[in-house]
Amino acid sequence: MTASSAKLDQVSAGPRVSIRQVEKSFGGTKVLKGVDLEINSGEFLILLGPSGCGKTTLLRIIAGLEKANRGEIWLGGSEVSALEPKERNVAMVFQNYALYPHMNVYDNQAFSLRLRGMSNARIKGRVEGAAAILGLQTLQNRFPRQLSGGQRQRVSMGRAIVRSPGIFLFDEPLSNLDAKLRVHMRGEIKDLHHRLGTTSIYVTHDQVEAMTMGDRIVVMNQGVIEQVGHPLDVFDKPKNLFVAGFVGSPAMNLLTGSMAMEGGHPIVRCSHELTVPMPQSAMKFNGRAVTLGIRPHQLGIDVRGSYEAEIRDIQPTGVETILLCRLAGQDVLVQTTERITGKAGERIRLSMNAGNLHLFDTASGERLEV
């Protein structure tokens, strides 16, 4: 690492971010409905959700690019809700890079520092430091149109780094890159965070990015936070049906039915042909309409399995195979590392382990702990 990059590495972990009761409407559409969130100093937090869930709006409100209708944003110990973007000491990396087309790579990075009136020597040191971290040394004289997508995104990150901001905001920065480059850049961003340790908020709708990059995930839907937690906790214990269906690829299988007792044991009856035994502790939900969730990789293909299903489609991906099956009138996905030799229309037997089952109240969508 060069001396200049070392200088950049000395950036502090950044402030703690508090989002308190933030509401935002566009016309008659309420995009954020009272969002509360605490982001720890130096944390890499993922805002995950489908398009239109309000995650980008929340990011823009933190940046100061949008004003909230209600609520407060606190960075460190001070409220910044009324401050202009430039006064918040945040840097943002955009989906479309947002590089200034009339400036070369060096000037793109130096622009914000020049606006602050920094001396040319200091600017040079900072830009060279960022270039060393991101491997941009040979690209300094090029214009954005002369760069590939990955290089542009790296310049965009360099522009954020040189400012030594308190917080990095990423707005779906890898969406425009091809799959291979995305994997590479994912590693680079994570590595960058490890080196700089700056508080980072990262918006994405990509499950893999969310699972692999974040210290914590915030799952959003229709302007509210559905669940906050460590990626694997969210994956293993989704708080409600929305999170269960959204987090994880392929999505969790959700089978509707009702809780009943059979021979003194609780079961979920999805249909006449499909009844799933549940642990004894599920007895308290007897009579409720429930939704049973099981991850596709936890549905086993087993000749001694209790459930017969019909294969509708086979999707081999190389590493694994995904089968779309019809189980007691409902579609389910089965994910297996085995090579499947059968074909559509054939019948297979499936097994499921009671320990891997998730139970949700169909009416409220909330998780039922068994």
Place this chain on the structure above:
Amino acid sequence: MSPALRGLLTRSGAGFVSNGILVIFVLISLFPVYLMFITSLKSQAELISNVFALPHDPKWGNYYLVLIQRGYYKAVINSLIFAGSVTVLTVLLSVLAAFAFAVFDFAGKRTFFVLVLVGLMVSEVSILIPVYNLLKSMNLLNTYVGMILPQIALGLSFGIFLMTTFFREVPRELIDAARLDGCTDWQLLTKIMIPVGLPGINALAVIEFLWAWNSFFLPLVIATKQELMPLSVSVIDFMGRFTFNYELVATTCVIMFVPILILYIFTQRSFRRGVTMGAVK
């Protein structure tokens, strides 16, 4: 005949027809220019006997006669002052207004923009008398200011409309990035929007210069003194009630035409980009 060969012949046939039509249109467009140029090099006597052919003995002296002997170089200077001022001020005001329309949200924004669009429908002739009376009451007749201000007003609607279209096409994220980098509104305009919108600004400058350079009615009514007349008005000196010096009118027209041609040649790349950029995203 094979289908491939037939397809090739059909395609080349279609290309021949479309190219032929284009050539005809080019000839129709260039013919008046040709006629103007060769007329400017003929004597009155030759013009009567030989209208369309090249001059037997080119009279380059016509240009000396018009520019120096008749003193039309002053009209050229007037035209340059008039069109130059109109262009600079119209572009400046259009850029400022368009920046506001494209970037900021303010009360009545839509209404103001509709008013700007309505301005596009106002013709020069329809406001001639009120403008004359207004300038007269302000003692601005026969002044550069009196000539320049109404011309700016006429060009401003188009200028604001064109530049707003340009600035609206600047990605929102670029503006956001500039704000996060610490740009004030003025810095956003001067350091980001103007450099990014330069093709549009060039296109607007060429169009406004062309309009002002060729403007006839307003200067005719407002500038009645010879020393203020631009070239476009001075040319009527050669059009008497009973005489009409075609060759000198043509000479003056060529003198008017050349600066526009030079301007277009130098700016055509960005002009073309500018004119088409507003049309397609």
